Amino acid sequence: xxxxxxVNNNKxxxxxxxxxxSVIMNCLNGERFVREAIESVFHQTFKDWEIIFFxxxxxxxxxxxxxxxxxxxxxxxxxxxxxxxxxxxxAVDKATGEFLAFLDVDDVWLxxxxxxxxxxxxxGEFDIxxxxxxxxxxxxxxxxxxxxxxxxxxxxxxxxAHVEGGWCTYVINRKRLIEKGTRFNPILRSSCEEDxxxxxxxxxxxxxxxxxxxxxxxxxxxxxxxxxxxxxxAERFETLNRLVREYPDIKSxxxxxxxxxxxxxxxxxxxxxFDSSKVNEARDAMKLAASLDKKFRVMELLIRLPFxxxxxxxxxxxxxxxxxxxxxx
Numbered sequence: 001x002x003x004x005x006x007v008n009n010n011k012x013x014x015x016x017x018x019x020x021x022s023v024i025m026n027c028l029n030g031e032r033f034v035r036e037a038i039e040s041v042f043h044q045t046f047k048d049w050e051i052i053f054f055x056x057x058x059x060x061x062x063x064x065x066x067x068x069x070x071x072x073x074x075x076x077x078x079x080x081x082x083x084x085x086x087x088x089x090x091a092v093d094k095a096t097g098e099f100l101a102f103l104d105v106d107d108v109w110l111x112x113x114x115x116x117x118x119x120x121x122x123x124g125e126f127d128i129x130x131x132x133x134x135x136x137x138x139x140x141x142x143x144x145x146x147x148x149x150x151x152x153x154x155x156x157x158x159x160x161a162h163v164e165g166g167w168c169t170y171v172i173n174r175k176r177l178i179e180k181g182t183r184f185n186p187i188l189r190s191s192c193e194e195d196x197x198x199x200x201x202x203x204x205x206x207x208x209x210x211x212x213x214x215x216x217x218x219x220x221x222x223x224x225x226x227x228x229x230x231x232x233x234a235e236r237f238e239t240l241n242r243l244v245r246e247y248p249d250i251k252s253x254x255x256x257x258x259x260x261x262x263x264x265x266x267x268x269x270x271x272x273x274f275d276s277s278k279v280n281e282a283r284d285a286m287k288l289a290a291s292l293d294k295k296f297r298v299m300e301l302l303i304r305l306p307f308x309x310x311x312x313x314x315x316x317x318x319x320x321x322x323x324x325x326x327x328x329x
Contacts, residue, residue, distance in 0.1 A: 133214075
């Protein structure tokens with residue numbers, strides 16, 4: 001059951017019939033970082049927004065901290081945690097803005113983010129907008145940057161091969177999302193965002209891409225993303241099954257891209273098996289990946305050298321942008 005938390009005993013009013021942005025903030029025990037995340041919204045140069053703070057059963061002081069920011073933060077809570085896909089959708093269902101912007105409580109926006117994305121999206125031509133991220137550690141120290149590789153325009157075919165963009169940079173045209181009827185898959189725990197975006201963009205979805213840093217993405221040990229790493233492969237194949245259910249001819253229409261995204265699923269499987277000390281099974285999964293997509297052939301070689309594999313994945317954040325840039329995508 002969803003419980004609305006009263007803020008100052010008043011009904012929320014934003015001063016606008018409909019805010020331009022609904023900022024979707026999903027939270028589960030995020031008290032360490034939630035203040036910095038919320039303040040990065042308040043510090044935006046673009047001021048027409050609401051925050052939908054959706055707490056997924058936290059047992060810490062996250063909700064208390066969020067409530068201290070007053071009426072512009074609309075708070076909803078669940079009694080106990082649900083899958084991230086369900087929590088994402090329930091938060092979106094509370095939104096009233098023209099655009100949806102996503103910010104998890106351990107990430108941070110740069111002050112000009114919304115202003116820049118509004119300028120790019122205001123004419124309603126595009127379905128989504130995203131930009132580059134600065135990855136930081138738990139203390140906020142810079143690690144590496146990831147700048148988008150895809151170009152503005154039609155994105156579905158490119159996203160089948162590789163979904164890019166930090167989720168903390170995404171803005172989605174809410175009207176188009178409602179018209180198409182696309183929703184987050186309520187059972188997915190680690191890749192519900194990729195699943196939803198692929199379904200939303202099929203076949204002819206478009207995006208405007210900002211090729212500079214607009215957000216900080218915090219890499220946190222024990223986060224939902226890392227905790228459900230074992231689910232990445234299974235959820236990748238669930239997404240492909242969803243696309244086939246919704247668009248029966250899609251696999252034949254985009255045969256090469258389906259092979260690429262299936263290859264990535266086998267690569268995710270190999271990573272999990274290797275980390276689980278199932279090295280031979282991991283190598284078999286990598287062989288499958290390489291047979292479907294030649295850019296995984298290097299990884300197939302690396303997995304035969306366990307030390308090199310571990311080192312390469314320890315620094316994969318630095319290597320991934322180069323790997324993608326010079327791959328077959």
